[in-house]
Amino acid sequence: MSHIIEFDQVWKIFGAGESETIALQNVDLTVETGEFVSIIGPSGCGKSTLLRLIADLLPPSKGDIRVNGKTPRQARLDRDYGMVFQAPTLYEWRTVLKNVELPLEVMRSAREDKRGRAVKMLDLVGLSDFQNHYPRQLSGGMQQRVSIARALVFEPTLILMDEPFGALDEFTRERLNLELLDIWAETHKTVIFVTHSISEAVFLSSRVVVMTPRPGKIARIIDIDLSYPRNFETRESDRFFELVTEVRETLKEEFTRGEIDD
Amino acid sequence: MVNSEWLTGMTRGSAGNVDSRRWQASILPPLLVFVVVLAVWELGVRIFQPPTFLLPAPSEISRTFFANFTELWTYGFNTFREAVAGFALGCGLGILVAIVVARSEVLSSVLLPFAVASNSVPIVAMAPLAIVWFGIDEGSKIAIVAVMCFFPTMVSMVRGLRTPSPAQVSLMRSYAANEWQIFRKLRWPAAMPFLFNAFKICATLSMIGAIVAEFFGGSVKFLGVYIKTEANILRTQNAWAAIIVACILGLSFYFAIVLLERKLMPWFTEEN
Numbered sequence: 323m324s325h326i327i328e329f330d331q332v333w334k335i336f337g338a339g340e341s342e343t344i345a346l347q348n349v350d351l352t353v354e355t356g357e358f359v360s361i362i363g364p365s366g367c368g369k370s371t372l373l374r375l376i377a378d379l380l381p382p383s384k385g386d387i388r389v390n391g392k393t394p395r396q397a398r399l400d401r402d403y404g405m406v407f408q409a410p411t412l413y414e415w416r417t418v419l420k421n422v423e424l425p426l427e428v429m430r431s432a433r434e435d436k437r438g439r440a441v442k443m444l445d446l447v448g449l450s451d452f453q454n455h456y457p458r459q460l461s462g463g464m465q466q467r468v469s470i471a472r473a474l475v476f477e478p479t480l481i482l483m484d485e486p487f488g489a490l491d492e493f494t495r496e497r498l499n500l501e502l503l504d505i506w507a508e509t510h511k512t513v514i515f516v517t518h519s520i521s522e523a524v525f526l527s528s529r530v531v532v533m534t535p536r537p538g539k540i541a542r543i544i545d546i547d548l549s550y551p552r553n554f555e556t557r558e559s560d561r562f563f564e565l566v567t568e569v570r571e572t573l574k575e576e577f578t579r580g581e582i583d584d
Numbered sequence: 585m586v587n588s589e590w591l592t593g594m595t596r597g598s599a600g601n602v603d604s605r606r607w608q609a610s611i612l613p614p615l616l617v618f619v620v621v622l623a624v625w626e627l628g629v630r631i632f633q634p635p636t637f638l639l640p641a642p643s644e645i646s647r648t649f650f651a652n653f654t655e656l657w658t659y660g661f662n663t664f665r666e667a668v669a670g671f672a673l674g675c676g677l678g679i680l681v682a683i684v685v686a687r688s689e690v691l692s693s694v695l696l697p698f699a700v701a702s703n704s705v706p707i708v709a710m711a712p713l714a715i716v717w718f719g720i721d722e723g724s725k726i727a728i729v730a731v732m733c734f735f736p737t738m739v740s741m742v743r744g745l746r747t748p749s750p751a752q753v754s755l756m757r758s759y760a761a762n763e764w765q766i767f768r769k770l771r772w773p774a775a776m777p778f779l780f781n782a783f784k785i786c787a788t789l790s791m792i793g794a795i796v797a798e799f800f801g802g803s804v805k806f807l808g809v810y811i812k813t814e815a816n817i818l819r820t821q822n823a824w825a826a827i828i829v830a831c832i833l834g835l836s837f838y839f840a841i842v843l844l845e846r847k848l849m850p851w852f853t854e855e856n
Binding site: 403409414417456476 | 749751752754755756757758759760761765769770773774776849850851852
């Protein structure tokens with residue numbers, strides 16, 4: 323196993339002077355290839371910021387970040403990661419198939435190759451029958467599936483997911499959690515998953531990174547020792563409950579500590 | 585691997601039947617009103633018998649329309665050509681300027697208020713000046729139409745090019761897309777609905793602009809000059825017949841753009 327992500331004393335500060343906000347404070351984090359790591363914390367704790375630093379959509383203020391052993395910028399230019407946003411962020415003028423082909427178009431893949439890979443990915447997320455639909459004709463859950471297919475289609479080693487199921491109802495969310503684990507098992511990607519749902523984080527991850535409220539620091543990293551493959555029964559197991567409680571306790575501690583600090 | 589049965593039936597309906605029924609519902613009432621208005625007009629003229637130059641009957645206008653058919657349509661197309669040329673010039677320049685302006689936050693915020701304000705400037709009032717600058721012939725008319733089309737196109741296009749959400753742009757950045765790709769694959773298609781809205785407004789404006797600009801002078805072989813001359817010598821049924829030609833051309837221009845819009849943007853519906 324090798325380090326796919328390394329954070330070495332990383333800070334992210336927005337604004338300056340009076341309006342200065344410390345989004346991330348001295349973050350150290352190492353993720354191994356093939357892991358499924360969730361980042362959880364109260365809103366405004368900088369978990370999305372952390373993801374955007376990996377994606378080179380924001381620069382760090384201090385500290386060093388390595389993605390696949392490279393600078394985040396180089397990793398982005400090498401198309402090392404696929405990103406899934408909170409909103410499906412589909413291009414409404416493109417059909418489902420064309421949306422999935424988009425990254426390949428930008429990366430100038432060969433035409434027939436493009437079509438074939440997009441079809442395969444849609445098959446993987448169970449949307450083969452909807453290739454020629456437009457995004458507005460799909461439900462929210464289906465749209466998010468398309469965006470997952472789009473993130474996978476160019477076969478990046480790393481998948482970054484920013485609260486991808488946050489806007490969905492509980493049933494759809496649990497369903498997509500299972501599908502995501504299937505896809506993860508099948509594709510052997512490394513996944514960094516930002517969420518504010520404790521049970522989602524525990525259910526999906528091999529490790530859960532718990533963050534403190536602003537300024538965002540890593541409070542604790544909790545190993546999730548539930549065996550894969552996980553299923554509906556996993557959610558009902560005692561160990562699952564223990565781990566959920568552990569994460570919740572850590573969040574609660576940090577939350578009350580934050581309040582006293584203020 | 586992923587079970588998709590539970591998905592079926594979840595897509596929102598696309599029904600051709602509903603479409604044609606809606607079409608009928610939107611076409612029939614105005615058509616009915618149109619026929620009623622014509623009937624009342626005709627009846628009124630027959631009963632009260634005003635002098636023809638004040639208000640000719642629809643039957644009289646249609647007789648004139650067919651009697652002077654070739655003449656009217658020749659003039660009509662002369663004017664139409666001005667309108668289309670001005671439209672192409674104005675909209676084209678509007679798009680080009682918008683592409684430059686939309687790239688800069690500062691430029692957009694400085695220029696847009698002026699462009700929006702220009703909507704309330706009666707540009708046809710500048711027609712006499714345009715004649716001084718571009719001559720009495722087509723040039724001055726095309727210039728007026730072009731100016732009229734320029735501003736709405738530019739304003740819409742700037743807005744359109746700036747509609748993509750930050751996430752939609754971030755997505756492109758995550759693919760290491762270059763500026764041209766972000767423009768070509770995101771900003772341009774996102775701006776299409778805005779552009780076609782502007783086109784529809786400009787199609788109507790361009791016919792109005794060309795005819796009104798012609799009122800200030802020019803060859804009699806153009807619709808505006810013809811309407812003015814015929815009205816001056818009280819042959820108003822000829823003026824009315826010319827107005828019908830102008831209506832048909834203006835509406836055709838408008839609907840050609842609507843058709844093009846539907847063809848090019850099947851993904852776009854009124855609900856958006």
